[in-house]
Amino acid sequence: MAKADPDKEKKQRREFLKQAADMLEEMKRDLSKEMQSRVKGETEGVKDEGRDTYDLASDERDREINFILNDREREKLLAIDEALQRIKEKTYGICETCEGEIQLGRLKILPFTRLCVKCQEENEKESKRLKTLDEERGYRRLVLTDFEEEGS
Numbered sequence: 001m002a003k004a005d006p007d008k009e010k011k012q013r014r015e016f017l018k019q020a021a022d023m024l025e026e027m028k029r030d031l032s033k034e035m036q037s038r039v040k041g042e043t044e045g046v047k048d049e050g051r052d053t054y055d056l057a058s059d060e061r062d063r064e065i066n067f068i069l070n071d072r073e074r075e076k077l078l079a080i081d082e083a084l085q086r087i088k089e090k091t092y093g094i095c096e097t098c099e100g101e102i103q104l105g106r107l108k109i110l111p112f113t114r115l116c117v118k119c120q121e122e123n124e125k126e127s128k129r130l131k132t133l134d135e136e137r138g139y140r141r142l143v144l145t146d147f148e149e150e151g152s
C-alpha cells in the first residue's frame, strides 16, 4: 500500500506550481531590496527608512539598479523573470532542452531553473568544453600573431 502514487505526485506538483509564482516574486523582491539598499547606501548615504513610500518605479532607478547589479545577480533576476513568464505560459517546470518534466525536488531548490538535472549536467560539460576550446584557440591565435609579425 505504500507504493509511489502517481496521482499524489501530480497533486504535489500542482500544489508547488501554485506557490511557485509567489516564491519567485518573493525571491525577486528580496533581491531588489538588497540591491536597493546598496544603491541607496552608495548614492545618498543613510536614508530614512521610508519603506513603501520609497517606491518610485522609475526608469532611472532601474538603470541605476542595473548598473549596480553584478553579473550573477543580473542573471538570477533574469532567470526569475523568465520563470515567471513560463508560469504564465504554462511551460514552467518543463526542461527547455529535452522537454521532459523537471523533477519536483529540483524545482523546489532551484525554482527558476530551465533545465532538468541531466540536461544541466550536459550543458555544463559542454560549456566547459567550449571554454577549453576557446582558450586553446586564443593561445594559438597568439602564437600565430607573433609569427606573422615577425615575418613582415
Ligand SMILES: [Zn+2]
Residues within 6 Å of the ligand: 095, 096, 097, 098, 099, 100, 115, 116, 117, 118, 119, 120
Ligand atoms: Zn532535460
